[in-house]
Every structure is written in structure tokens, then in C-alpha cells.
Amino acid sequence: MNIPKISSELAEETGLHIGDGTMNYYKNGRKICGSYALRGHIIDDKKHYNFRIKQLYKELYGLDISLREMPSTGCYGFQKWSNDLVNFKHRVLNLPLGKKLNIIVPEQFKYKFSEDLIRGLFDTDGTLYLENKNKKLYPRIIICDISLKLISQISKLINNSGIRSTFYISRREQKNWNDLGVVEVRGREMVEKWFKIIRPSNPKFWDKYQFYLDSS
Template sequence: MDDNAAEFLGWYLGDGCLSITKNHYEFALTGDLIEEFTFYKEVVVPKFNRLFDKKVELKEYPSVEVCGVYIFEKDFVKSIQKEFNLRGGKKLEVNLPKLETASQKKCFLRGLFDTDESIYFCKSNVKTKNPTFCNTFNYKPKIKVATISKDLMEYVFNLLLELGFSPRYYAPRRQRINENIMYSIVMDTTPNVGKWITEIGFKSPKHNTKIEVWKKFGYCPPHTTLKQRTNLLNGTVNMASSMKKRE
């Protein structure tokens, strides 16, 4: 397995879907039409085509705000399932990839974190008599990934340990009664976040623009869109007006 294949497997376990029935064969990688369109157009589709010697085009579905790669070719779907030992259906149970080198592990993790969860920024919880920068602005970065597969989360946790990170688990929880339990890992110390940005990083502008806003302003407001962050970075709007619009 090379690095590109390892990154692809990260994408699949984050945003992928494989379905095989008697008369239906489908493989898909999908993301948000607004926030992830550039990532899919400039990163996922070109790399996918090089990896599999295909000429697929990025599909857009505005009615459901989704974009992605969709393939319904029986031979391709069966071959990709066999080559990478992919399991279809919901990702409660997954076949974990056999990664040998540190480079493969980093590429896999970047693929997974690019497509499943992200980096976000929090305020300090320390109570003070008067407002401070730390309890007013979202200045503290956290990198998080979540999945319904306990096995995958333990696998990712161990990969991070092997690479010198210090991740920690969030308590498993359900957001709604009828939903599967979510298992989460977070890295929220300055050394861990810095090590991730330097050694692994993201390829998705959805995540990278948050980092660039944080570096430029010292904090990154929550609930901003990719467009808002891009405008902040190129000076089209200022931070004060952007935060006012969010309120």
C-alpha cells in the first residue's frame, strides 16, 4: 500500500459508502456542497482518478447540498472492495487497514480527519471578575474525530500514540435516543495541535482556513462558513463585522 491509497482509505472511513446488492453496485465519497466543494474538486477527485486510473467527474446535488464521487460500475465496485477489503453498510464494524510505515499512518489519519470532524476553537472556562481575552474569544484549538465504530476509534487512538501524540477519549454518547453511540478522540494541548499541523496537517480548506484565521487574529469565531473565513483572510471583511453578522 502506498501513501495515496492510505489517504484514500481515510476518506472512505470518513465520507465513503459502499453498497452491493443483487442488482445494485455503488461506491461513493460525498461531502458538503458548500464547505467541501473545493476540497473535493481540487484534492479528492484528481487523486482518486490518479489512484484508480479513472476519469470520474465531481457530481453536485444542490437539492440535498451534497457533492462527491459516485460510481455504479459492477466490476469497479467489486474490485475496489476486494483490493482494500472494504466493508459496506453503516460503519459500526469496519475492516481496519494494515498500515506499515509512519508515512502511511499519517496519510490515513489526514484522510480521515479531513473528511470526518475537524479542528475547532474554544474559550477558557476559567471564571474571572472581568472579561479576559481567553474567556471572551475562541482562541484554544482542539482537533477531534468521532465515529460510531468503537474499533476504528481505538485503532486511531493507537496510531496517534505510535506517532507520538497524546490523544484522549471523550465519553461515548448518543445525541438522540434512536442514534448509535458516538466514540470521540480529541487532541487539545498546544504541543499536540502544533505537532499535527506541522507533521500531518489538513488538505481541506474547511479546516485550513480556520487555522489561518486563528494564526492571523489569535482566535477563530465558531460557526463561521468557509466563505466568511476566506473573506476575513483576504481582507474583504473585518473581524468585527463578521462577528456582528453571526449575532
């Protein structure tokens, strides 16, 4: 496996990891091995995986990932046994093993390539919501996560990019449910800036954005 340099591509891939990735060490036969998995929606995210994510892992790590459908969970993606990959992500980027309750933006991307990291996170864990408001569609970009510090950081990075965002905490009363940190970008002007500056890689967002523009 190749060890990548800090770059815009690595920032985007790290955003993907923060959104939909999971890793840990597990028993594989008689050995303890690192396992990394990235999974999205079996229908909505398939193009993103086929045409962007697969390419990223080849360019960054020299890995040919095998994508597959997982009908029982409604997911599409891959799982890879690799000590090198997990060691790099955990020891160099300081991404957590197991549950991502307190995951934060890696130090390497706080001041450089932050827009690329936001792109990866949005592509996997974000929403473009079109609300019917006064007989017109009102667009909102939404990203939420149980790591409140992560979403607070993301909101600040979005604002630093010249896009106005709002951060708040959504309290959840269900037993054993964590509160959610939520960041929103609202209104046509800011959403247009989002697509110009963040430039999502997931085709589903461009399709929905085009629908919004055609309906306006």
C-alpha cells in the same frame, strides 16, 4: 480501472472512504452492480473535492470522476458504478458493504502510511474547534464515529505519531442512536504538531488554522 498498489495516496483515499464514503451492490437495470459514492459539504468541501479528491481517483484508479452539487441534501461529490472499485475496496482492503457500524483500519495501514489514512479521515470527518477560553482561543482537533474500535485504533495511531490524543465514548440517550467514539487532540502545541505531521489536504482546515494563528 487500475488496481492500485499500497501507497500513501491509497491510505489517504481509504481515510476519505472511512469518513464519507459508502458502497454496496445494487440493481442497475437488469444487472447487479457495485456502486461507490463519496460526498461532502456542498460549500465547505468543494475545493477539497475539486483540487485533491478528483486528482487522487485519477492517479490511483485511472477514474475520471464527475463531481456535482446535490442541493436537496446539501452535498457535493460523486457516485460511480464500478464492480472493480467495489470489489477491490471490499475484498482487498476489507472495507464493509452498506452501513459502516463496525468499520476498522485496514490491515495494510496499521503500521505503514497511517498518518496518510488519518489525514483522509480528518479531511472528511474531522473538526477543528476553536473554544473561547479565558479570552483566548483554545484549539481542539476532534474526530468521532459510531465504530468505537475504529476511533480507538485512530487514537493509538495518533499517539504513535508523537501527537498526544485522548479517546473517550460519548453516550447518546436518544432512542436508536449509537454511542460515539471520540478522539481529541487539544492545545496549541499538539495542534501545531497535527498540522506539521498529518498535513490536512482540505483547505477549510488550513483557513481556520491560519485564523487561529492570526488571533493568537
